[in-house]
Amino acid sequence: MLDFVVKRSLQVIIVVFLALTAVFFLIRLSGDPTALFLPPDTSREQIEEYREILGFNRPLYVQYGEFVGNAIQGDFGQSLRSGESALGLVLARLPATFQLAFSALFISLLISIPLGVLAAYKRNSIFDRIAVAATVVGQAIPSFWLGLLLIYTFAVSFSLLPSSGGGSIVHLILPSVTLATYSIARFTRFTRSTMLDVLRKDYIRTAKASGAPTGSLVLKYALKNSLIPIITLVALDLGTLLGGAVVVEMVFAWPGVGRLLLQSLLNRDFPIVLAGVFIIAFIYSIVNFIADILYAYVNPQIRVK
Amino acid sequence: MTNLLEVNNLNICFRNGKSITQPIRNVNFTVRSGEILGIVGESGCGKSVTSLAVMGLLPPKSSEITKGEIIFNEQHIEKMSEKQLQNIRGNEVSMIFQEPMTSLNPVFTIGQQLMEPLKQHKSLTKVQRKERIIEVLKQVGIPRAEQIIDEYPHQLSGGMRQRVMISLALLCEPKLLIADEPTTALDVTIQAQILELLKRIIAETNMSMMLITHDLGVIAEMCHRVVVMYAGSVVEEASVEELFDNPLHPYTKGLLKSLPSQNERKSALYSIAGQVPRPNELGQGCAFANRCEFATERCLTAAPPVFSVAQHKAKCWLLDETVGGVFSE
Ligand SMILES: Nc1ncnc2c1ncn2[C@@H]1O[C@H](COP(=O)(O)OP(=O)(O)OP(=O)(O)O)[C@@H](O)[C@H]1O
Ligand code: SF4
Numbered sequence: 167m168l169d170f171v172v173k174r175s176l177q178v179i180i181v182v183f184l185a186l187t188a189v190f191f192l193i194r195l196s197g198d199p200t201a202l203f204l205p206p207d208t209s210r211e212q213i214e215e216y217r218e219i220l221g222f223n224r225p226l227y228v229q230y231g232e233f234v235g236n237a238i239q240g241d242f243g244q245s246l247r248s249g250e251s252a253l254g255l256v257l258a259r260l261p262a263t264f265q266l267a268f269s270a271l272f273i274s275l276l277i278s279i280p281l282g283v284l285a286a287y288k289r290n291s292i293f294d295r296i297a298v299a300a301t302v303v304g305q306a307i308p309s310f311w312l313g314l315l316l317i318y319t320f321a322v323s324f325s326l327l328p329s330s331g332g333g334s335i336v337h338l339i340l341p342s343v344t345l346a347t348y349s350i351a352r353f354t355r356f357t358r359s360t361m362l363d364v365l366r367k368d369y370i371r372t373a374k375a376s377g378a379p380t381g382s383l384v385l386k387y388a389l390k391n392s393l394i395p396i397i398t399l400v401a402l403d404l405g406t407l408l409g410g411a412v413v414v415e416m417v418f419a420w421p422g423v424g425r426l427l428l429q430s431l432l433n434r435d436f437p438i439v440l441a442g443v444f445i446i447a448f449i450y451s452i453v454n455f456i457a458d459i460l461y462a463y464v465n466p467q468i469r470v471k
Numbered sequence: 472m473t474n475l476l477e478v479n480n481l482n483i484c485f486r487n488g489k490s491i492t493q494p495i496r497n498v499n500f501t502v503r504s505g506e507i508l509g510i511v512g513e514s515g516c517g518k519s520v521t522s523l524a525v526m527g528l529l530p531p532k533s534s535e536i537t538k539g540e541i542i543f544n545e546q547h548i549e550k551m552s553e554k555q556l557q558n559i560r561g562n563e564v565s566m567i568f569q570e571p572m573t574s575l576n577p578v579f580t581i582g583q584q585l586m587e588p589l590k591q592h593k594s595l596t597k598v599q600r601k602e603r604i605i606e607v608l609k610q611v612g613i614p615r616a617e618q619i620i621d622e623y624p625h626q627l628s629g630g631m632r633q634r635v636m637i638s639l640a641l642l643c644e645p646k647l648l649i650a651d652e653p654t655t656a657l658d659v660t661i662q663a664q665i666l667e668l669l670k671r672i673i674a675e676t677n678m679s680m681m682l683i684t685h686d687l688g689v690i691a692e693m694c695h696r697v698v699v700m701y702a703g704s705v706v707e708e709a710s711v712e713e714l715f716d717n718p719l720h721p722y723t724k725g726l727l728k729s730l731p732s733q734n735e736r737k738s739a740l741y742s743i744a745g746q747v748p749r750p751n752e753l754g755q756g757c758a759f760a761n762r763c764e765f766a767t768e769r770c771l772t773a774a775p776p777v778f779s780v781a782q783h784k785a786k787c788w789l790l791d792e793t794v795g796g797v798f799s800e
């Protein structure tokens with residue numbers, strides 16, 4: 167177990183390091199930040215002066231070395247605009263993103279697992295066919311488009327729900343439903359196909375031959391076996407869900423990390439971008455780490471090894 | 472002896488999309504109480520389908536019993552609702568499957584899995600259930616029964632798993648145990664142990680067993696009577712001694728000839744030439760005609776009925792009155 171934790175921790179560090187390195191060089195390729203936030207009539211000398219103050223005139227590898235050195239100590243520098251701590255700004259937005267992502271996850275699990283189980287159980291029925299068709303649509307709809315559609319329907323036409331902003335449960339409804347739609351469709355399909363697969367297994371036939379009633383075959387035996395792949399998929403998708411939050415945050419002006427990242431990218435506020443990438447990569451790896459532990463918990467074959 | 476199980480004129484069809492196959496045609500046999508009936512035949516002849524039908528475990532949507540009856544303990548299995556079947560399965564009839572490696576659920580402990588039939592069929596307290604489980608595990612020769620119940624299937628060897636499967640089948644003391652090739656997947660030495668165990672259990676209890684195999688050696692070792700199946704039909708039925716001493720059907724003769732002990736000195740084992748016809752390739756005549764060295768014109772045009780000579784039955788024109796068979800259907 168200790169071996170496992172050490173190995174996985176190393177992996178987390180490598181993943182985060184690679185993500186930061188890639189983003190660092192990519193944003194530098196896109197150009198110099200100073201020109202963007204200084205007024206257009208700034209003279210060349212003033213620009214040069216700024217570049218010197220901010221250190222952008224030095225060779226890229228020197229800047230990279232300095233960035234890595236500071237990052238290891240948890241220092242991602244200050245926002246080029248406001249001068250506040252970049253990491254602090256990102257962390258302040260984190261709860262909102264989590265709130266959105268986890269509400270969406272909660273909604274998707276609540277709907278997709280029962281739906282997938284039922285569809286598998288009633289395989290090829292009208293219900294199953296409708297469910298499968300709905301999942302195809304659900305996976306195909308782009309989230310920004312769905313977001314706009316929901317805003318138009320519930321906020322504009324019927325004035326039932328607020329279209330943007332954060333701060334209350336009511337504000338959370340439309341963005342989390344938007345974000346959840348894709349996962350609902352994906353998890354439903356996956357639960358259905360996994361259940362169908364498990365229901366064909368020899369050990370289900372054994373349970374049936376022991377007189378187990380259909381209800382416990384499906385809900386107790388088959389579902390527990392299906393949970394292993396389902397948990398894996400859900401955990402892997404958590405990262406995607408956090409990423410998907412970025413788009414949804416833009417549509418609904420939800421005050422999370424995604425929105426901050428996008429704004430900072432447009433403003434070339436590099437320290438914030440890097441701090442944001444760090445946080446997202448870090449959380450993504452940790453989430454997968456936890457997923458592996460959970461996976462080991464439900465799968466005794468791995469637990470023992 | 473009374474008949475515990477009677478399978479009369481059983482016909483089973485499978486539907487796959489638009490195509491319909493009929494792997495079981497007019498199957499008749501009986502299992503008497505306390506006996507071990509062997510069912511032998513090549514792969515694909517319908518042994519497993521027949522035994523699943525007795526358990527009421529055929530896939531409900533894609534298969535159908537088109538004709539015939541399965542009478543177990545005076546109840547019609549083929550007419551039972553799923554609910555009624557659940558009350559019988561694991562309780563009055565149990566089944567052991569061929570694949571011990573995949574027949575136990577990997578995410579439940581042995582104990583949890585053995586609880587199921589007891590919960591389902593017996594009103595016992597938790598403590599009594601555990602006692603019963605340990606008792607049966609010991610009966611099937613599992614050492615450390617108390618520890619095993621908390622272990623998972625992957626921690627056990629194939630032979631141990633098959634013993635667990637047997638104990639699962641025995642928990643509620645069924646009247647009939649169906650063992651579908653219970654040892655095919657195991658090492659030779661383990662095979663012998665498991666067969667010995669089954670034989671001992673049948674002798675100690677009042678249980679009957681339907682032992683399915685394609686190994687005549689196992690039949691000789693274990694069974695009282697034998698049913699030989701070919702291409703979805705029963706072609707011969709007799710007591711073990713009678714079948715080995717005096718096989719009547721050319722297919723049975725071929726099977727016996729291919730036993731290693733009878734042609735040890737030959738370099739290659741004898742095997743029956745040709746292929747078993749698939750269910751959809753069966754024509755008018757005898758299903759074995761394309762491989763039979765005694766086939767006549769009549770065999771190709773008309774399927775033989777079942778003839779009997781005393782307690783011995785065979786489905787072959789060779790037993791026509793001229794040889795002394797009596798048309799028994
Ligand atoms: N679910 C099914 N759907 C369609 N056809 C099936 C199904 N199960 C079995 N069959 C067919 O029924 C026939 C008999 O199969 P069965 O499994 O009973 O053979 P078997 O005698 O048990 O052979 P083996 O020794 O290989 O186990 C085969 O032709 C098989 O293809
Ligand atoms: S009926 Fe004819 S073909 Fe069939 S087994 Fe008998 S002799 Fe052979």
Ligand SMILES: [Mg+2]
Pocket residue numbers: 518519520651
């Ligand atoms: Mg079989």
